[in-house]
Amino acid sequence: MVAAHRSRQDAQPAFVLHSYAYRETSLVLEVFTRNFGRIALVARGARRPRSALRGVLLAFQPLLLNWAGKSELRTLHKAEWQGGLPQLKGTALLCGFYLNELMLKLLPREDPHELLYENYCQTLHALSNGSDHAAMLRRFEKQLLKELGYALTLERDAASGEPVEAGRNYQYLIERGPVQGDAGGAENRLELNGQTLLDITRDDYSNPVTMQQSKALMRMLINHYLGNQTLNTRQLLKDLQQL
Numbered sequence: 001m002v003a004a005h006r007s008r009q010d011a012q013p014a015f016v017l018h019s020y021a022y023r024e025t026s027l028v029l030e031v032f033t034r035n036f037g038r039i040a041l042v043a044r045g046a047r048r049p050r051s052a053l054r055g056v057l058l059a060f061q062p063l064l065l066n067w068a069g070k071s072e073l074r075t076l077h078k079a080e081w082q083g084g085l086p087q088l089k090g091t092a093l094l095c096g097f098y099l100n101e102l103m104l105k106l107l108p109r110e111d112p113h114e115l116l117y118e119n120y121c122q123t124l125h126a127l128s129n130g131s132d133h134a135a136m137l138r139r140f141e142k143q144l145l146k147e148l149g150y151a152l153t154l155e156r157d158a159a160s161g162e163p164v165e166a167g168r169n170y171q172y173l174i175e176r177g178p179v180q181g182d183a184g185g186a187e188n189r190l191e192l193n194g195q196t197l198l199d200i201t202r203d204d205y206s207n208p209v210t211m212q213q214s215k216a217l218m219r220m221l222i223n224h225y226l227g228n229q230t231l232n233t234r235q236l237l238k239d240l241q242q243l
Contacts, residue, residue: 007068007069008066008067008068009036009065009067009068010066010078011065011066011080012034012035012064012065012066012067013033013034013035013062013063013082013117014032014033014062014063014064014065015031015032015061015062015063016029016030016031016057016059016061016063017032017038017059017100017103018030018059018104019043019057022042024047025044025045025046025047025048025051026042026043026044026045026046027042027043027046027047027053027057028041028073029041029043030104031063031065032103032107032117032120033065033112033117034112034114034117034118035112035114036110036112037107037108037109037110037112037113038104038107038108038109038110038111039067039074039109039110040072040073040074040109041067041073041074041076042073042074042075042076043057043076043079044075044076053076053079056079056080056081057079058081059096059097059100060085060087060088060093061081061082061085062081062083062084062085062121063080063081063082064082065078065080066079072109085124085125086128086129088124088127088128091133091237092127092128092133094233094236095136095137095237096124097233098137098231098234098237099120099123099137099140101231101233102141102144102222102231103120105226105229105231106144106148106226113147116143116147119140119143123136123139123140132205134205134211134215135203135211137218138200138203138205138214138215138218139203142200142203145221145222145225150221152221153176153177153178154178154197154198154200155197155198155201157170157177157178157180158173158176158177158178158179159179159180164178164194164197164198165194166194166195166198167193167194167195168180168193169192169193170191170192170193170194170197171190171191172189172190172191172192172197172217172220173189174188174189174220174221174224178192178194178197188220188224190216190217192213192217193209193213195207195209195210196213196214196217199214200214200217219234
């Protein structure tokens, strides 16, 4: 039963996260699927000028994919473009590449995250239609960490259990949460005000201080979970827009 489950899948909703050349005429695709999570596919002959796949396998576009195979690298047989998403441009495009790189480096293979898939679709729509790109990235980062099992503690002091107060300052400790006052010699900490913590809870980034502090918090947390991996797109965004 497991072998049959792995051997063939038809009309599976997916997005291409990354692709690279494979042999003379093919591509290897890293795709994010709604039902199977992140998987790797080989698209044989996709680089040939007359390939039916050539103009379909685009990032940030909803696809339905058919594939088969039992190994980690399966074979793509069909891809259909579903439409409905405008092409990302400018800063929105760089933000999209940042989201893709985050998922490539943080999501394990074959670990379904249906809620994150829906959130990714919504974020792409928002990026194509809006200008508050930084807030969109913070919301997605928060959801991604939650899906990975690293949900942020924001509303209560991790030491005392007391509700966070907007007018107080806190030290945010990785894998613990906010602690009021001096955290001693604790490493991996960041000073935040209570209002920022409460704003992040509500996904409200309209306050400039909240925006600045939430960016620093997400950067600290993501760097921690990335380990030795680096994010190439983050530097591009930093250089261009300071997101």
